[in-house]
Amino acid sequence: MKGALNNKSRANISHMTPYKFIVPLNVSGVCHHSRVTAILLTYTSAGFVIGADGRRMDGDKVISDQTRKIYSVRSGHLAGAFAWSGNSVIHKDGLSVFDFAKATSSLLHTISSSTFPELVETFCQMLPVMLSATIGLTGLPSGKSNLLIAAYFGSEPWVADIAVRFQDGRAQRPHVEMIGQPQEGATMLFSGSKAIADQVWQDGKPSTVKSTDEAVTLIRNYIKACSENPSADADASHIGGHGHIGIVSPDVLKWVDLPPS
Numbered sequence: 001m002k003g004a005l006n007n008k009s010r011a012n013i014s015h016m017t018p019y020k021f022i023v024p025l026n027v028s029g030v031c032h033h034s035r036v037t038a039i040l041l042t043y044t045s046a047g048f049v050i051g052a053d054g055r056r057m058d059g060d061k062v063i064s065d066q067t068r069k070i071y072s073v074r075s076g077h078l079a080g081a082f083a084w085s086g087n088s089v090i091h092k093d094g095l096s097v098f099d100f101a102k103a104t105s106s107l108l109h110t111i112s113s114s115t116f117p118e119l120v121e122t123f124c125q126m127l128p129v130m131l132s133a134t135i136g137l138t139g140l141p142s143g144k145s146n147l148l149i150a151a152y153f154g155s156e157p158w159v160a161d162i163a164v165r166f167q168d169g170r171a172q173r174p175h176v177e178m179i180g181q182p183q184e185g186a187t188m189l190f191s192g193s194k195a196i197a198d199q200v201w202q203d204g205k206p207s208t209v210k211s212t213d214e215a216v217t218l219i220r221n222y223i224k225a226c227s228e229n230p231s232a233d234a235d236a237s238h239i240g241g242h243g244h245i246g247i248v249s250p251d252v253l254k255w256v257d258l259p260p261s
Contacts, residue, residue, distance in 0.1 A: 042215035043182035051219035054242030065241030066260040072253035080151020085191035193236035
């Protein structure tokens with residue numbers, strides 16, 4: 001995915017200006033191998049279509065098949081959805097001490113900005129402050145989590161991929177791996193199984209979709225294929241449960257398949 005973007009798309013957000021460019025979502029491969037979730041995003045003229053599975057794992061053990069992974073957000077100029085791949089909840093001593101989804105919802109409803117890149121930059125500054133105030137920035141598990149935001153800012157569609165890395169027990173400053181405006185008809189496999197992508201799509205690359213109905217079908221079929229073929233690879237074995245899919249327009253997030261309650 002990253003090789004298909006221009007150099008600006010890989011720049012640190014603090015050095016960005018409010019420019020726009022097209023994000024070629026339909027690139028072969030998986031953006032992030034989280035081994036815990038499937039997240040797909042398609043953009044059509046009628047809006048974004050975003051879907052995820054509902055399985056939550058602890059190592060190789062299924063904890064729940066009723067886990068919500070997609071959340072709506074509407075605040076100021078921003079209207080859309082977000083989802084996390086990777087370790088979206090930090091545990092200490094067996095207890096949940098920091099939930100990235102709850103933190104994201106809180107921050108996105110707090111931030112005031114005049115452009116989407118400015119909003120993302122502010123988010124990257126504020127998330128470590130919230131994390132530090134809640135549990136500190138040390139003694140954390142190693143790994144990486146990625147946030148997908150698919151939203152309209154005013155009437156314009158935007159996509160951002162923000163990474164949070166944990167190294168040597170410390171949380172690193174969030175880094176923007178991608179930001180831009182989506183290509184119509186294209187699909188991003190934000191997180192999931194490459195083996196399943198290779199099975200269900202020619203050359204592992206989803207076909208161009210022409211409607212939200214086609215996008216919903218594409219996403220459903222991919223998640224179903226992961227669930228029905230757990231031996232395809234290590235990623236597929238962690239995907240399943242209650243899938244949920246929504247359509248994001250400038251006015252509302254409409255659920256096609258409701259998320260777990």
